Amino acid sequence: MRHKNNEKSRKIIAAATKIFAKKGFYKAKVSEIAQEAGIADGTIYIYFKHKDDILIALFEEKMREVLDNMKKQISLESDPFAKIERFAYFHLKLIEDNKDMAEIIQVELRQSSKFMKNYQNKKFAQYLDLIGDIIQEGKEKGLISQDIIPGIAKRAFFGALDEMSRFWVLSKRRKYDVETAARQISSYFINGIKN
Amino acid sequence: MRHKNNEKSRKIIAAATKIFAKKGFYKAKVSEIAQEAGIADGTIYIYFKHKDDILIALFEEKMREVLDNMKKQISLESDPFAKIERFAYFHLKLIEDNKDMAEIIQVELRQSSKFMKNYQNKKFAQYLDLIGDIIQEGKEKGLISQDIIPGIAKRAFFGALDEMSRFWVLSKRRKYDVETAARQISSYFINGIKN
Amino acid sequence: MRHKNNEKSRKIIAAATKIFAKKGFYKAKVSEIAQEAGIADGTIYIYFKHKDDILIALFEEKMREVLDNMKKQISLESDPFAKIERFAYFHLKLIEDNKDMAEIIQVELRQSSKFMKNYQNKKFAQYLDLIGDIIQEGKEKGLISQDIIPGIAKRAFFGALDEMSRFWVLSKRRKYDVETAARQISSYFINGIKN
Amino acid sequence: MRHKNNEKSRKIIAAATKIFAKKGFYKAKVSEIAQEAGIADGTIYIYFKHKDDILIALFEEKMREVLDNMKKQISLESDPFAKIERFAYFHLKLIEDNKDMAEIIQVELRQSSKFMKNYQNKKFAQYLDLIGDIIQEGKEKGLISQDIIPGIAKRAFFGALDEMSRFWVLSKRRKYDVETAARQISSYFINGIKN
DNA sequence: GATGAATGAGTATTCATTCAT
DNA sequence: CATGAATGAATACTCATTCAT
Known part of the structure; x- marks a missing residue:
């Protein structure tokens, strides 16, 4: 959970906000959040260790x-x-x-x-x-x-x-x-x- | 598919109440509810078509x-x-x-x-x-x-x-x-x- | 790791023997073993808790x-x-x-x-x-x-x-x-x- | 791609020796070897085309x-x-x-x-x-x-x-x-x- | 040459649901 | 009706590799 790049971290949270609101936490796929954020799935895991952590953040x-x-x-x-x-x-x-x-x-x-x-x-x-x-x-x-x-x-x-x-x-x-x-x-x- | 007046139906709901409360809907396993109710997993599907239906009922x-x-x-x-x-x-x-x-x-x-x-x-x-x-x-x-x-x-x-x-x-x-x-x-x- | 059905357990081990020998443990996919054994992927997990356990068994x-x-x-x-x-x-x-x-x-x-x-x-x-x-x-x-x-x-x-x-x-x-x-x-x- | 006489190449092999011995080839991460060698992950790929090549070398x-x-x-x-x-x-x-x-x-x-x-x-x-x-x-x-x-x-x-x-x-x-x-x-x- | 952030293919594992007995 | 073994779709997470700087 390095935070070298806060901008990307915020981009992920913004995308997650949209997806979680639409589908709910459990039905939201990490890949959907990534797509919404315009990044690769794996990139999310550079900023957040688990899916849970996105919600917490x-x-x-x-x-x-x-x-x-x-x-x-x-x-x-x-x-x-x-x-x-x-x-x-x-x-x-x-x-x-x-x-x-x-x-x-x-x-x-x-x-x-x-x-x-x-x-x-x-x-x-x-x-x-x-x-x-x-x-x-x-x-x-x-x-x-x-x-x-x-x-x-x-x-x-x-x-x-x-x-x-x-x-x-x-x-x-x-x-x-x-x-x-x-x-x-x-x-x-x-x-x-x-x- | 539901047999509302059935005693087993109520037994399942009672078990589900306990399990859902403890784990939350998504983390609760149908098999856990079955075990708590003292019946087989498949039996639940005689009374409820989907896991969701248990919650609704x-x-x-x-x-x-x-x-x-x-x-x-x-x-x-x-x-x-x-x-x-x-x-x-x-x-x-x-x-x-x-x-x-x-x-x-x-x-x-x-x-x-x-x-x-x-x-x-x-x-x-x-x-x-x-x-x-x-x-x-x-x-x-x-x-x-x-x-x-x-x-x-x-x-x-x-x-x-x-x-x-x-x-x-x-x-x-x-x-x-x-x-x-x-x-x-x-x-x-x-x-x-x-x- | 229930062992109700020893025959299937042996079938999985037989399939794993073949696949592990051909590909090595790490490159062998659980799904390949399942296919070789003629069963579904998930069935393996009824008999073995982890891929490792297949090798141990x-x-x-x-x-x-x-x-x-x-x-x-x-x-x-x-x-x-x-x-x-x-x-x-x-x-x-x-x-x-x-x-x-x-x-x-x-x-x-x-x-x-x-x-x-x-x-x-x-x-x-x-x-x-x-x-x-x-x-x-x-x-x-x-x-x-x-x-x-x-x-x-x-x-x-x-x-x-x-x-x-x-x-x-x-x-x-x-x-x-x-x-x-x-x-x-x-x-x-x-x-x-x-x- | 390999520059055999290079000092860095040897440094990578020395690091890999330590990491492979500790974790085994499959569980060893390229990034761990890089860290052990005190270089960046990408640098390894200047000297070795694949992870496998490190082991061979x-x-x-x-x-x-x-x-x-x-x-x-x-x-x-x-x-x-x-x-x-x-x-x-x-x-x-x-x-x-x-x-x-x-x-x-x-x-x-x-x-x-x-x-x-x-x-x-x-x-x-x-x-x-x-x-x-x-x-x-x-x-x-x-x-x-x-x-x-x-x-x-x-x-x-x-x-x-x-x-x-x-x-x-x-x-x-x-x-x-x-x-x-x-x-x-x-x-x-x-x-x-x-x- | 060196970096390390970003990529995205790859896979073990879970679990709701089915169905032969 | 009841069972529970079997199914297989679904998905979070990893990590070798790339490439813009």
């Missing part, structure tokens, strides 16, 4: 991007509730703009824990913690009820957005626009937890 | 049970908010009591849409609609704000519960007990949508 | 036969020198009659120690010991000089026969007949070690 | 050395029996001093005839003929029985030494020292063929 790369982007978005607001709204909007926007990536994270991330025993998805935990931190902040500022348990609330909020994403990813056509969905979901949540 | 059977059970629970309450609380509690209780089933629905249901192109998960839609119907009822009774879009709200609520389940399914130890989680999540939601 | 089977046969031959003589002569004759005869087997033992047995780290060729050691025991007996009867070290002598005698075999195996045409070669080699040896 | 170089050395040793004696004793001693000494080379010649030379259809090992034939010539000389001088067939005797003697070598090459610890083994084996042979 894909997650890490995508999650890093998502995480960085979301941190930036949140930092633009100071009010915890505004942060939550922004989180909802940009999360759903991201799904809309990156359907392939969303599908993989939706579908494959779920089974990942099964075939990647030792792979700890730290990036995902950090992403959830962005919400947890906002809630904590809200509690400290007296905006959010002291009864709220951040560990449950962050999952409830993420799950609400995530289920919406899944619906979109698996549907052919998009019912409800991003703005509406984001506004509704963040509104339920904010009203649900505010003091 | 498994979903249908489990979802039917879940659906029937949840309908019964909901009917015991007349107040929409009480129904929501009961839904949350019994959904999470179900996960706790049926870890194997939960894991399969969590993990494999996601990829199912990929390999089962033509499989329409009607039972799952009906399950979601249980929530949608409660919300509709709440709106009609003036308990829930008219702004709430049931198609979004039902997914937000289900997603919140589902993410909690996923956390439990993938964690070794169970943080937060069922009652607490159910109370918190239904409370956010009810407060979030009530008039 | 082949050795064990052939060496058992060779060993049993040679023990019988030796027991027909009571004089140690007559035993040595008989050993030489039947060893070379065996090579002549089983060219494929001889070639594999000649060629592949040598490299076997390399890829089969843990495979201890006990049968071969027992074969060598047949000679060692004769020498020991000869020493005890005062027919063979006390200076002779059986551990060296048995290898010298076997090596002499073996080199002759190798010459035959690798040559197109057979120079020197079995009787002549056996007589010459056992004669050098007997005269060389007798008291 | 290795044989030729080693056998030339061995042959030259043995010729020199033999020429130091005038008595045929003394020559035989010296041959035995220096053959076994060579094995002891060059374990890697010995292992390759022992193990890989055997299979070489298989993958190198057209490779005629003339050097090896010349080596055997050194013994054949001594026997011929002995017969002419009346020291060796006229019944002895040099073509068989030379192989018997070489085979005896060779089997001893093989035992040493494949054993972890060396039983019997070189002097003892050489004395024993040449003694059997000389006594066995003398007039």
Whole structure:
């Protein structure tokens, strides 16, 4: 897994994103990814030791991007509730703009824990913690009820957005626009937890 | 080809539930399921035409049970908010009591849409609609704000519960007990949508 | 490596003997062996876990036969020198009659120690010991000089026969007949070690 | 394509000797040899057209050395029996001093005839003929029985030494020292063929 | 000449599915 | 109906060899 050439590594991940989204990890052939990337089958193995490693690297790369982007978005607001709204909007926007990536994270991330025993998805935990931190902040500022348990609330909020994403990813056509969905979901949540 | 009322059919599904939960659909071998069921490999093909069909039948059977059970629970309450609380509690209780089933629905249901192109998960839609119907009822009774879009709200609520389940399914130890989680999540939601 | 059906197991070994002799272990394809045996590729893996295991089983089977046969031959003589002569004759005869087997033992047995780290060729050691025991007996009867070290002598005698075999195996045409070669080699040896 | 006098060519052969001895020809990777030689993979192909050619060149170089050395040793004696004793001693000494080379010649030379259809090992034939010539000389001088067939005797003697070598090459610890083994084996042979 | 990234032909092994008993 | 031995299509991965730099 030499990484002399990062450009090719990214090309492979981009191709894999497309193929995994279309076929799913198990049905995707390494040779298809190679073809999509415009390289030879063997070249993939210069950059990734196993097929599994492509998926892991894909997650890490995508999650890093998502995480960085979301941190930036949140930092633009100071009010915890505004942060939550922004989180909802940009999360759903991201799904809309990156359907392939969303599908993989939706579908494959779920089974990942099964075939990647030792792979700890730290990036995902950090992403959830962005919400947890906002809630904590809200509690400290007296905006959010002291009864709220951040560990449950962050999952409830993420799950609400995530289920919406899944619906979109698996549907052919998009019912409800991003703005509406984001506004509704963040509104339920904010009203649900505010003091 | 399927003989739905057969006892052996259920034995196979029970075995498959265990094996799919442990290994995931793709890594589970038909021969393992046969062994777990105490029958010969070939016997499985008397009851199911393909490996995929076992998973589909498994979903249908489990979802039917879940659906029937949840309908019964909901009917015991007349107040929409009480129904929501009961839904949350019994959904999470179900996960706790049926870890194997939960894991399969969590993990494999996601990829199912990929390999089962033509499989329409009607039972799952009906399950979601249980929530949608409660919300509709709440709106009609003036308990829930008219702004709430049931198609979004039902997914937000289900997603919140589902993410909690996923956390439990993938964690070794169970943080937060069922009652607490159910109370918190239904409370956010009810407060979030009530008039 | 179930062995329900010994007949098929032997059929595979017979086919492997032919193919390994023709191509060598590394160049022999499992599919060729299957074809030669008149079975499907996958069937081989019902009887042998790996390609390596075919070679190991082949050795064990052939060496058992060779060993049993040679023990019988030796027991027909009571004089140690007559035993040595008989050993030489039947060893070379065996090579002549089983060219494929001889070639594999000649060629592949040598490299076997390399890829089969843990495979201890006990049968071969027992074969060598047949000679060692004769020498020991000869020493005890005062027919063979006390200076002779059986551990060296048995290898010298076997090596002499073996080199002759190798010459035959690798040559197109057979120079020197079995009787002549056996007589010459056992004669050098007997005269060389007798008291 | 080969540049025989090149220093790099020898460096590659030296590296190959080490790697082939450790892993065997088929399991040795060209890249490993390159690394051992401290050069790039592609450089090997400037000096050798195929992996096979490295083995052939290795044989030729080693056998030339061995042959030259043995010729020199033999020429130091005038008595045929003394020559035989010296041959035995220096053959076994060579094995002891060059374990890697010995292992390759022992193990890989055997299979070489298989993958190198057209490779005629003339050097090896010349080596055997050194013994054949001594026997011929002995017969002419009346020291060796006229019944002895040099073509068989030379192989018997070489085979005896060779089997001893093989035992040493494949054993972890060396039983019997070189002097003892050489004395024993040449003694059997000389006594066995003398007039 | 030297490099080493890229190539792609080659193959052992797996496992869902079949079917003769 | 039940069996389980047999099938053979399918595919991840390796590594000798090439060739642009």
